[in-house]
Structures are given as C-alpha cells and as structure tokens.
Amino acid sequence: MKEARLKPVNLLIALCCLVNSALAATASAPSGYALENTEVRDIRAQALNRDYQVYVALPDSYREGNKRYPVLFVVDANYAFPIVRNIAQRLNKHAGMEEAVVVGLSYAKGDGGVYSRRRDYTPTVPRDQNYRSDMLGRQAAFGEAAAYGKFISGEVFPFIAHNYRVNMERKIFIGHSYGSLLGLQMLLTEPRTFDHYILGSPSLWYDAGTMFERERAYATKNKDLPASVFFGIGALERLAPGKKRSRSEENADMVEDLREFDGLLQSHRFPSLKTRLRVFENEDHASVFPFVLTHGLRAYLRSSK
Template sequence: MLKIMVFLMLPTLLLISRAEAQDLASSGAPAYVLKGTEVVSTPSLRLGRDYEAIVSLPADYAQSTRRYPVLYVTDADYAFPLIRAIANRVDRHGVGLQDFILIGLSYAKGENGAVSRNRDYTPGGAGVRPSPEQASGEYGQAAAYLQFLREEALPVLERRYRIDPSRRIFVGHSYGALLGLHVLFTQPSLFSHYILGSPSLWFDQHQTFATERRYAAQHKTLAARVRVFIGAEETVKQGRGRDMVGDLARFSAQIRQRNYLGLDWASSVLPGEDHATVFPLLITRGLMWALPETR
C-alpha cells in the first residue's frame, strides 16, 4: 500500500492572519508540519533564478532497489500537499495505487507565486499578453521554463532518485495545464502521462489551437496518454467572460480529427465543479487512471 510521508511547512493552508501566525511563532507553539519530505535545490543557471523541488518518497523506498514512476506537479504550494493527501486516502480506502515518487515544482524563490507562474507556465514569447484587454505584465516564457525542466531540473532529480524515466506523469491545472499542452506539442516524449485540469486555452487569443495545428502539419504520431478535466461551471455564466468548457470541447474535437498514432486522449466535464473546486476531483480520477494498483 502507498504511504507517502511529507515534511513541508504549509503557512498558506492555515486559516489565520499573518499577525496571528507571528503571535503563534513568538509564543513558542509548535508549527504544524506535514512530515517527511526532502527539499532539493534546482537552480537554473540559464534563467538566473532559483527553484526547488519538494520530494515525497514511497514508504518502502529505502528498503527497495527498484525504480518508481514519478508524478511532477506544478503550483507545488497548494498542489503538492493536496495530491499527497488524496493519494493516501484513495490508497487506504481499498482502491489501491502503485507506489510513486511525488515531486512538486516550486515557484521561483523570492517571487510572488502569481508572477512566477504567469511567466513560466504561459507560451508565446516576449510581449505576449493573456488577452487583448489586459496589460502584458511578464508572460510567455514557457519555452524557457521547459528547457530548464528538461536540461537542468529533471536530470538533477533523476540522478538523485530511482525514477523510471519511461513513466513520468505531468500534472497541471489552469496555467499549469496550459504548460502541459505546450510540452505535449513541443516535447511530447518528455512525459508519458498528462493529467490536465481546466487548461487556459483562451490565453493569447487561443494560441494553443495554432500550436497543435503546427505540430499536426509535421507529425502523424503523438505517443502520449492524456486525460483532461474541466468543471461544468467553467463557462461564461461563472463570470469569467470565457467559455472554457466550450474551448475544451472544440480543442478535443480538433485533436480527434488528427487520428494521431499512439495518442490516448480523453476529456471529461465534471458536473457541479468550477475553476476553484475541480482540482481535488480531477486529481482523484487522474491518479486512479495513471497509477492503478497492479496485482
């Protein structure tokens, strides 16, 4: 059975104010921690920024010599502890999951998380902006971030841990899922499985549709397994002004028309969920799909 232990400070999960948190710290009360991870520095010399990977190993890792599948997740601040908790609960309650290594990919150290993810998870290059009515900010460096993952971060982690490189699973939500689609259509062999939630296909006037068309013009094969999930409420009625459900339906139809050799693609609309609530359910379904226990 899978038992993932974690050692991670979770200040963002405590429902108290910053002042109250400081009072607790000064009072000598112990901070709440999740036990048992290793935090690995993965700086990028190319980008000139520091990142970290938060790593959780299977309970039997030290006693084993085998290699394990690995799940890499973006937005580690919230996604890493949530996936760890869901995986433990699913495994304990009779469904069963394979043992796996969980790795959370941090935001750049010293940066606000929104700033880091806006820049690193979105494709497009200099000057790109989310939509015509929005100021550009700093976006569009997904290609550079992907190069960092491929050439700097993943090699460090896969030298340090017994990872099976043929079973790398990518998990991302929103901009994280947009990054996953960028990987899929530019470096598809980097990951074997993709669990994607609520991809921001609207970004930069639906640029990802064009990215897929460019890939299809040169390739008939796409060897990857992909599951995409979205909440049924992620439409214009949610007040976002974007029909993300409709976008995903159109994108999935475009994919199906290609008949790519080797591609296992499915998309699901999850009733009653919106952009804020869909992540726990898609992770539950995604883990059961990508890592079913084998007996």
C-alpha cells in the same frame, strides 16, 4: 546629574529575567506542521538565471527496498504539492493504487506566485497587454513556457534521477489552469517529455486562443502525437447565459473550449495518442482540481484492486 547604575547583583537579576522571558517565548511558540517523508531541495535554473525549490514526497515503502517508483511532477506546488501527495498516498492505502514519488515545482525565489506562474507557464506574450503585475516596480512577464519546460527536462529531471529511486520512463505531468498551458506547450513541442499528462481546466482562452493555433501547426507538420492525456474540468466553468462566447478570459466557455480542443486532437487520428476528457458536475475552477487529479491518476497508475 550622575547616571543611574545598576549594582552587579541587580544587573545579574535583570539579565536572568531577560533570558527566562526569551526561553518562555520560545517554548510557547507553536511549531510548524511538516508532512512526513517529504524533503525540500534548492535548485538553480542556470539558463533562466533564477532559483527554485523542488518539494519531494517519498512513498511509505521507499526506505524498505530498491524499487524504482513512477514520479509525479506537479506545478503550482505551493498549493498543489500537498494535495497531490495526500491523494496519491490515500489512493495507495485505500484503493490499492501503486505508489509514486511526488515532485512539486515551486515558484521562483523572490517572485510573487502570480508573477512567477504567468511568466513560466504561458506560451506567448499576450496580444492584449491589459495585465497588472503583482510585484511593485516590475512589469508583468509572460511567454517563457518553452524555456521553463527546458529547465524541467534538462535540469530538474537529472536532479531527481540522480538523487531518488525513480523510474524516469514513467513520468506524469500534473497541471491546472495556467499550469495546464505549460503541459500543452510541452505536449505540442516535445510530447515524450512526459509519459502521461493530467491537465485540469486549461486556460485555452489565453492570448486569443493561441493553443488552438499551435495545435493546428503541430498537426500540419506531424503524423503522430505519442502521448497519453487526461483532461478534466468543472461543469460550472461555462459562459454565463446571454453572453457571446469568444477567445477571451471574460467571455470564455472553458468547457466548450476544452471539448473543441480534445475533438481537434482526436480528429487527426494520431496513432499513438490517447486522450480522455471528464467534465465534473457541480464543480468550478476553484474546486475541481482534486477530482481531475484522482481520475487522472487512475487513468495511468495501476491498481491491485
């Protein structure tokens, strides 16, 4: 049987129909929403042999002059960057707070969010190894906070300073949960990495309370801790009634852990340390971050009102 062949005219009509269908599909596809005055930059972590992105939000007045702005560095940027950008902008417009550049630090390219943050934000490999990986074929990774902190200070800082008008003498770290562990890692090793730390709901139960051990070790060797820290947590982040408190995720009382940790810092009477702790009523681990952020920014950024 001979193959059926389209006549040239019919072939032309068929091709036109295909093109029109493709154009119609393209025209009807919804476009993505983009935040104004934001940029995405790729950056290579040379020592870590990994690729990341930084998300940058510029103030409304950035194009108008030569001013250098305070800079906010926020981890867990995949969810936290738009929150920080929008709240900082709103505080400027409606509360007169000074403007700032916002820099979001993404998860590593090719890694799941849980996998990346567990590895990059935690200070130790936990003694309890009962963790499942969120990435097939790869074991869960932990304990690279020190190396990731060096990536921030050694590679991200110069990149931001070179490409944007920022005041690198006024750097703010913003973290929550595991992100706050990363902040504490830097606070207790290189406290001058940032000028102000906003730390929400730190996972102080992690690895049987390893951060308490690190706090004691720092206090043994140092007579000062030059830092400004705002701690915030939800009042509902408590241990359920009837359970015995311990340094474990299942039986942690995160509110009492944070009160204890802040009390230890204050007990050493470090001359240059300033801490504030705020417990937000009716908020839990999932809902408290915007409150911590707002009050943490107010504790550092100036307001004209």
